[in-house]
Amino acid sequence: MRVLITGGTNGMGKGAARALAARPDVELIILGRSQDNGDATLAELSAMGAAGRVSFVLCDLTRLRDVRVAITELHDRHSSLDALFVNAGLGYRPERVETEDGLLEHFQVNYLSHFMLILGLLDLLEASDHGGRVVFNATDFGTSLDWDDLQMTRKWGYEAAVVQGMVAKRMLIHHLHDLHRREGGPDLSFFGFQVPKTVWSNQLAIIPAPMRIMATVMKWFGRFISIDASGRMMVPLFVDGREQTLVRSGRLLTWKNGVFEDVDEASSDVLDPAQRQKLWEVSKNLCDDDGIREIAMRLESGA
Secondary structure, rough: OOOEEEEEOOHHHHEEEEEEHHHOOEEEEEOOOOOOHHHHHHHHHHHHOOOOOOEEEEEOOHHHHHHHHHHHHHHHHOOOOOEEEOOOOOOOOOOOOEEEOEHHHHHHHHHHHHHHHHHHHHHHHHHHOOOOOEEEEOOOOOOOOOOOOOOOOOOOOOOHHHHHHHHHHHHHHHHHHHHHHOOOOOOOOEEEEEEOOOOHHHHHHHOOOHHHHHHHEEEEEEEEEHHHHHHHHHHHHOOOOOOHHHHHOEEEEEEEEEEEOOOOOOOHHHHHHHHHHHHHHHHHHOOOOHHHHHHHHHHOOOO
């Protein structure tokens, strides 16, 4: 199994990488924005027994040009891909940041760059012998998008920015699932995983002191889990066979009492096909990439 993890140098991504590195049948590709962190992660995973089975792709998701380069690099290196973990994302920020592409940093990193990456790698996932799948680090936070201020230029808050990216990701899960369930479509799966507790990660080092104190107290009361615990519970999502994976497609899952269970999204705009189609069109336009448009058109036509 060949697994690509975005944001695999820390947090949930690193936890998943560590858990998968213990399996000799898994090849890991870590995508991240820091070469130093990437090198350190490769050394750590190699020391765990993954030497020769792990590589790093440098890509800053705040730059769409980096995503294009990463897509090309991955095609040059590999003929297929079995799983993509859509994990990298921004949390706390003290102020609104706009990328060189003129977009809200949270929206681009947490959603749009992954939209481009997924579409750009669909052919590699379709070439999988094990049933290609895209696993999203997702939560049920939020029910709708603010279409009048998608880039949050009028009213910004980091929590609202995180929620907006999360809603967009869940819309993408369902839209890609529907596009791939048309008659004769490739057997790809798209689903989200909501970790049952907050993951204790390096994100806590950058939040304000009062928030760190509160988080530490919550940790004492068992409200957090380690990156390794989250990684271990996710392993089946990456390595289970084609048929078991196809059953999960189009769902938001969590881990409860030793099994994967569905998270209810019934009251959310995420399930509205018109809302999802609107986001799909907006995303294609924001990417402004002819190759991505061609891939999207192929999906839409069912070819």
